[in-house]
Amino acid sequence: MQITVNGVQHEIDVEDDMPLLWVLRDELKLTGTKYGCGIAQCGVCTVHMDGLAVRACQLRAGDAQGRQITTIEGLGTPEALHAVQDAWIEHQVAQCGYCQSGQIMSVASFLKFKPNPTDEEIDFALSSNLCRCGTYPRIREAVKTAAAKLRGEV
Amino acid sequence: MGKLKTITRRTFLVGSTAVAGGIAFGTYLAKKPLANPLESQLRVGEVTFNPWVLIDAEKITLIVPHMDMGQGVASVQAAMIAEELDLEMGQFEISFGVPDGAYYNTALAAEAVPFRSTDTGLQAETMRGLIGSVMKIMGMQVTGGSTTVPDTLNKLRIAGATARETLKLTAAIKTGVDVRDLRTASGAVHLPDGSKLLYTELATEAASLKPIHHNVLRDPKHWRLLGKPMKRLDVVAKSTGTLNYGIDLSFDDMLYAAVKLNPHKGSPLASYDDSSAKNMRGVSHILPVTGGVVAIADNSWRAFKAVEAIQCEWQKAPYPAEQGEHWQVVADSFTADRLDKIWRDDGDVQQAVNQKPDAQAEYKAPYVAHQPLEPLNAVIRNGKQKVDMWVAHQMPRFAQQKVAAITGHDQADVHIHQQYAGGSFGHRLEFENVILAAEIGQQLPDETIKLTFTREQDFAQDFTRQIGMARGQGTVKNGQVEAMDLQVATVSSSSSQGKRMDQPMPGPDKQIAEGVWNLPYAIPDFRVRAYRVPELAPTSSWRSVGASTAGFFGDCFLDELIHIAGADPLVERIRLCDDEVAKQVLIKAGELSNWHKPLKPNQGRGVAFVESFGVPVAEVVELTQTEHGIKIDQVTVVADVGRVIDPINFDNLVKGGVVWGLGHAMNCEITYADGRAQQSNYHQHAGMRMHQCPRIIVKGLENGRQVRGIGEPPVPPAAPALANAIFAATGQRIREMPFDKNIKFV
Ligand code: FES
Ligand code: FES
Numbered sequence: 001m002q003i004t005v006n007g008v009q010h011e012i013d014v015e016d017d018m019p020l021l022w023v024l025r026d027e028l029k030l031t032g033t034k035y036g037c038g039i040a041q042c043g044v045c046t047v048h049m050d051g052l053a054v055r056a057c058q059l060r061a062g063d064a065q066g067r068q069i070t071t072i073e074g075l076g077t078p079e080a081l082h083a084v085q086d087a088w089i090e091h092q093v094a095q096c097g098y099c100q101s102g103q104i105m106s107v108a109s110f111l112k113f114k115p116n117p118t119d120e121e122i123d124f125a126l127s128s129n130l131c132r133c134g135t136y137p138r139i140r141e142a143v144k145t146a147a148a149k150l151r152g153e154v
Numbered sequence: 155m156g157k158l159k160t161i162t163r164r165t166f167l168v169g170s171t172a173v174a175g176g177i178a179f180g181t182y183l184a185k186k187p188l189a190n191p192l193e194s195q196l197r198v199g200e201v202t203f204n205p206w207v208l209i210d211a212e213k214i215t216l217i218v219p220h221m222d223m224g225q226g227v228a229s230v231q232a233a234m235i236a237e238e239l240d241l242e243m244g245q246f247e248i249s250f251g252v253p254d255g256a257y258y259n260t261a262l263a264a265e266a267v268p269f270r271s272t273d274t275g276l277q278a279e280t281m282r283g284l285i286g287s288v289m290k291i292m293g294m295q296v297t298g299g300s301t302t303v304p305d306t307l308n309k310l311r312i313a314g315a316t317a318r319e320t321l322k323l324t325a326a327i328k329t330g331v332d333v334r335d336l337r338t339a340s341g342a343v344h345l346p347d348g349s350k351l352l353y354t355e356l357a358t359e360a361a362s363l364k365p366i367h368h369n370v371l372r373d374p375k376h377w378r379l380l381g382k383p384m385k386r387l388d389v390v391a392k393s394t395g396t397l398n399y400g401i402d403l404s405f406d407d408m409l410y411a412a413v414k415l416n417p418h419k420g421s422p423l424a425s426y427d428d429s430s431a432k433n434m435r436g437v438s439h440i441l442p443v444t445g446g447v448v449a450i451a452d453n454s455w456r457a458f459k460a461v462e463a464i465q466c467e468w469q470k471a472p473y474p475a476e477q478g479e480h481w482q483v484v485a486d487s488f489t490a491d492r493l494d495k496i497w498r499d500d501g502d503v504q505q506a507v508n509q510k511p512d513a514q515a516e517y518k519a520p521y522v523a524h525q526p527l528e529p530l531n532a533v534i535r536n537g538k539q540k541v542d543m544w545v546a547h548q549m550p551r552f553a554q555q556k557v558a559a560i561t562g563h564d565q566a567d568v569h570i571h572q573q574y575a576g577g578s579f580g581h582r583l584e585f586e587n588v589i590l591a592a593e594i595g596q597q598l599p600d601e602t603i604k605l606t607f608t609r610e611q612d613f614a615q616d617f618t619r620q621i622g623m624a625r626g627q628g629t630v631k632n633g634q635v636e637a638m639d640l641q642v643a644t645v646s647s648s649s650s651q652g653k654r655m656d657q658p659m660p661g662p663d664k665q666i667a668e669g670v671w672n673l674p675y676a677i678p679d680f681r682v683r684a685y686r687v688p689e690l691a692p693t694s695s696w697r698s699v700g701a702s703t704a705g706f707f708g709d710c711f712l713d714e715l716i717h718i719a720g721a722d723p724l725v726e727r728i729r730l731c732d733d734e735v736a737k738q739v740l741i742k743a744g745e746l747s748n749w750h751k752p753l754k755p756n757q758g759r760g761v762a763f764v765e766s767f768g769v770p771v772a773e774v775v776e777l778t779q780t781e782h783g784i785k786i787d788q789v790t791v792v793a794d795v796g797r798v799i800d801p802i803n804f805d806n807l808v809k810g811g812v813v814w815g816l817g818h819a820m821n822c823e824i825t826y827a828d829g830r831a832q833q834s835n836y837h838q839h840a841g842m843r844m845h846q847c848p849r850i851i852v853k854g855l856e857n858g859r860q861v862r863g864i865g866e867p868p869v870p871p872a873a874p875a876l877a878n879a880i881f882a883a884t885g886q887r888i889r890e891m892p893f894d895k896n897i898k899f900v
Contacts, residue, residue: 014453015435022455026410031402032395034576035454036527037609041836044527072395081394088393092385092802095810096224097392098399098527098576123845130836132527132577133224134813136847138806 003064005030006074016062021045023061024071032072032101036130043129044102047071053109072101075108084108087146095133103129103139111147191254192217201361203320205256206235206313209357214246214341219257220297220306221250221548222388223526223578224810225865226803227302229386231310233379233800238314238372240338243379248387250572253550270672271768272733297548298583298695300767300863303799307861312369319368324360325351374797384800388574400546400573401531401606408533409438411594411605412457414464415446415586417614417830418471419692423447431463440464443593450598454606471829473691480690480826481518484623487643487687494646494686495662497671501679506637511627513714518890519644519703520823521618523831523839524696528576530587530607536595540567543591546575546582552655553588560592579814580695584617585654610834617654618824618831619696620647620665622687624707629679630719635726637679638715642667642704646686647693654692662686665700669764669870670708674733682708691826697814698869701766705870706819706877706891709762713878714887723878724749724761724774735857736763736770739792746851747774747790754778757787758883762874768860769867770794773812775848775879783898784880786816786848791868796858808852808868815872817842821894846899 002011003020005028012027019038024030024047036044038057045056048070076082081089084107094100103126110117110125117125122143131139148154192202200210208215218231232248235241251257269278318338325343326333328351335346342350374381391397416423426447428440436456441448449460474480532545541561547553550570558565575582591605607615622644629637646663666684696702716726724744731737740763743749753759756779763772771793777786789812798804822839825832833839854864877888880897888896 018453018455022453025402026453026455029404031398031404034527035401035529035606037836039609039835039837041840042527076394078390078394078396085393089389092389092806094224094386094389094392095226095806096526096528096575096577097388097397098224100392101395104393123847126844128843130527130840130843132525132579132814132841134810134817134842134847135806136813136842136844137809137850139844140847 001061001065003061003069004067005069006071012061014061016060018061019057020047020059020061020064020069021056023064024056030071030073034098034101036099041128041130042099042102043106044099046102046105046129048105048109051109051112053106072105075105082108083149084111084146087142087149090145091138091142093135093138093142095135099129099131099133103131107143107146111143111150115147115151117143117147189256191252191256199358201357203317203365204313205251205254206310207239207317209317209353209360211354211357214241214353216246216248217251218248219251220302221546221550221572221575221578221582223297223546223548223575223582225302225807226386226800227297228388229384230303230800230803231306232387233384234307234310235314237377237379238311239318241341243385243387245341253554253570255551271765272674272735298580300769300865300867302865303863304861307799308371311371315368315371316365319366320363321353321356321360323366324356324363328356328359380799381797383802386803397574399528399576400533400544401528401576403533403544403573403604405533405602407602409450409601409603410452410454410457411448411450411603412454412461413443413446413448413590413605413607413611414461414466415611415615416468418468419615421445421469421471424467424469426467427465431460434460434463439598441594441597443590448590448594448605450594450603458608471691473689473829474826475829476827477825480621483690484621484643484687487685488625488641489685492643492685492687494666494684496681496683497667498680498682500677500681501637503637503639503679503681506629506679507627507639509629512629512718513711514627515625515711515714515887515889517624517626517707517710519622519706520825520891521621521691521693522696522818522822523613523616523618523824523833524579524581525613525616525836525839526575526577526579526581529609529612530581531605532587532591533602533604534591534595535602536561536599538599540569541592541595542569542571543588544571544573545588545591546573546578547588548578548583553585556585556588557592560589561596579697580699581616583651583695586615609836613834613839614831616824616831617650617692617694620644620693620700620703621690622666622703624704624711626707626711628711628715630715633719633721635677635712635715635719635721635730638677638712639679639681640670640708640711641683641685642670642707643685643687644700644703645688645690645693647695647699650689650693651695667704668699669701669705669766672765673708673763674736674765674770675712675727675730676732677730697811698766698866701764701870702815702873705764705766706873709764709871709874710877710889713760713762713874713881717881727761727763733770735794736765738855738857739763739770739772739794742853742855743772743774743790743792746792746853747776747788749774756780756883758879758881760875760878760880760882762871762878764870764874766867766870767863768858769862769864771867771871773868773871773875775875777876777879777883779883780900783900784883785900786846786876788849788851789816789872789875790851792853792855793864793867794855794858795862795864797856797861798854799861801854804854804864805852807864809850811864811866811868812850812872813842813847815869816876817846819873819876819891819893820846820899821892823892
């Protein structure tokens with residue numbers, strides 16, 4: 001089957017029900033998307049499908065066909081950062097960093113719909129992205145900075 | 155040497171008697187400098203001055219010997235070297251180096267002695283020195299015990315200074331300029347005429363000189379990097395998905411392995427049927443391993459599915475099958491024959507409590523899992539001459555031994571490639587993934603295989619925190635706490651862990667009552683007795699270890715006594731405090747939290763104080779009782795680490811520690827039924843989530859005489875501060891973790 005990731009079309013030979021997560025990680029070697037729980041509990045596998053945040057561990061490869069998939073690698077790069085990544089670096093959010101691809105992907109999608117979110121909206125939007133290191137306070141600040149950047153205010 | 159090795163190896167972790175056994179041989183070896191492991195791997199044109207600095211014509215590499223599990227060691231330790239070597243951040247690469255005795259951890263040993271951290275008497279200091287020597291002889295390269303900074307702050311600055319002085323001498327010889335007229339800055343030696351020689355240009359010539367040992371360190375007043383907010387070296391990679399963790403590694407023709415182990419931890423596999431698994435797509439091998447089975451496939455998910463499809467018969471657990479039985483064993487352990495040690499006995503507690511205590515209470519703390527977000531994994535390649543293993547491990551030299559014992563190679567031929575870890579919290583002190591990967595490699599030589607645990611396997615096999623209970627009784631008089639008698643009974647996570655490392659732990663286990671026996675309170679009658687519960691399910695070191703349970707018991711019970719005395723919780727703690735550094739911590743926490751400012755009727759404020767790893771920490775929790783449950787609004791944390799080395803990292807680690815401590819106290823436990831852990835994934839053991847996270851105010855004080863680590867100390871006071879605040883808001887005393895058994899959180 002064919003899937004499109006970060007604008008590139010790939011021909012892959014996998015079962016229809018292989019979760020997109022494992023297509024990305026093991027077939028395409030795009031390992032910025034992480035495995036944490038496999039059951040939609042932690043959010044580390046978050047990618048965008050047609051611009052919307054989805055859990056790659058829950059999405060069947062078959063259902064990703066014909067859609068635009070974006071991973072953290074496609075969101076921005078160290079040389080050309082996305083505003084959310086830029087804010088993440090400014091606030092030095094990461095500790096172990098393992099959850100951060102998923103946090104950033106969730107936020108990048110969320111801010112498209114809520115360019116000026118309240119604290120409650122931020123908390124609600126990110127309540128299913130787990131961070132075992134407890135970087136939540138910095139995430140909150142970074143989301144606000146990212147939102148301001150995207151609104152062109154900073 | 156053979157004999158020495160066995161004796162010290164078997165007796166290194168405390169137990170005063172055992173340590174005494176080690177010293178007889180110790181002094182000579184402990185004084186001898188250790189060989190520099192970089193020397194044997196030098197390539198042409200490279201120079202090394204000590205085990206931490208490597209320079210060639212192209213680049214400068216700094217070696218950071220601790221594992222980075224998110225605590226920021228890679229940046230902080232590199233900055234220590236760069237401070238004295240006059241390098242800017244970004245002018246060097248870092249490497250985790252190779253496992254070697256030269257990277258032994260001294261600070262960990264200093265923490266292991268059974269003396270209060272403030273005790274600098276002859277006996278305490280002698281013991282610290284002796285254990286330090288043992289650690290050196292054995293080359294104990296360990297990441298743990300919040301020692302990242304204390305272990306290396308001096309060592310690494312000396313390493314930087316030594317390299318700097320040697321490079322200056324090289325430049326002096328090369329140019330004929332007096333060395334006193336040379337200065338160094340930004341990776342170069344600067345000459346009086348304004349020209350400069352890059353360190354990389356001096357590498358070849360420097361190699362022919364004997365390094366100048368230079369141990370005069372710069373005054374912290376002149377620090378450029380340390381003590382200032384640092385930008386972590388890995389922050390860009392961690393924000394762009396470009397940092398590779400062990401789980402992300404990939405090699406040509408690599409195979410993927412998944413494992414299913416006996417959920418009755420530690421028991422063998424009885425039999426298995428792989429008939430449906432072995433023909434599944436992409437599956438190449440089904441292998442028996444110790445305690446379970448492994449499926450090998452061409453993709454992790456296919457391996458997961460295959461291993462799931464194997465039907466296994468398991469032998470039963472060596473520990474009680476049901477949780478109720480575990481609690482019963484704990485409850486039955488407050489007996490004379492299980493008394494491990496009386497850690498504190500001030501005044502005459504017996505007489506005080508004989509008279510009818512004003513308060514009596516029982517506390518409970520369950521098993522809790524580590525579950526860092528990156529599941530356990532390891533990549534193995536078992537070649538004929540050597541074995542390569544890529545893994546994140548807190549004790550790489552022990553990992554090396556474990557592998558060597560399985561594959562039959564010399565330890566020197568086992569190459570452990572240290573990886574960044576997606577969290578640990580003590581999980582990567584254990585060896586399950588290392589042993590399994592080695593067993594797989596042993597059966598499939600020359601293949602490169604990546605083993606990944608599913609989250610469910612990781613939960614099922616986690617060696618949890620200790621389970622425990624405490625019983626307290628005490629008296630009050632004239633509005634003051636008069637007597638406190640606490641009995642703490644837990645299993646010994648140190649000896650459970652030691653067993654798996656082939657390291658019997660002689661003597662009492664300091665962790666059982668840690669965080670309470672060492673409280674800096676002058677309660678007139680104060681006794682702390684530790685009881686050792688016989689081993690039940692296996693347990694291990696969990697972020698902040700003993701203090702995470704005993705700290706909760708001790709501070710909450712003291713809070714009960716203060717309440718009965720009718721005193722103010724903060725004022726009475728300050729009054730009782732007999733240590734000036736700790737007292738300042740409490741006072742500051744009161745100031746920053748506006749302790750005396752009245753709250754709304756449905757709100758409450760609680761304070762707790764615990765000292766662990768030599769760091770006194772006070773936390774004030776402020777919360778609101780809402781119709782949906784308790785909402786934690788704010789936590790104020792004050793800690794004294796002697797010196798804050800990186801204010802940003804400090805702030806981040808303290809907040810993370812508070813989230814860790816609160817989250818697990820709120821809603822996490824591992825329970826057993828039919829000998830298996832009942833919690834299998836994060837839906838049953840999540841800890842704190844974003845919407846539950848309070849505002850956290852952090853202040854680091856620098857009155858302590860010694861530099862200390864901050865990874866663990868913020869954890870222990872979080873749970874008692876929360877329980878005490880719940881009491882203040884609701885009048886309900888919470889004496890059992892997780893608290894959501896008895897009260898609802900939003
Ligand atoms: S791995 Fe997909 S949500 Fe956890
Ligand atoms: S930074 Fe470690 S899990 Fe979030």
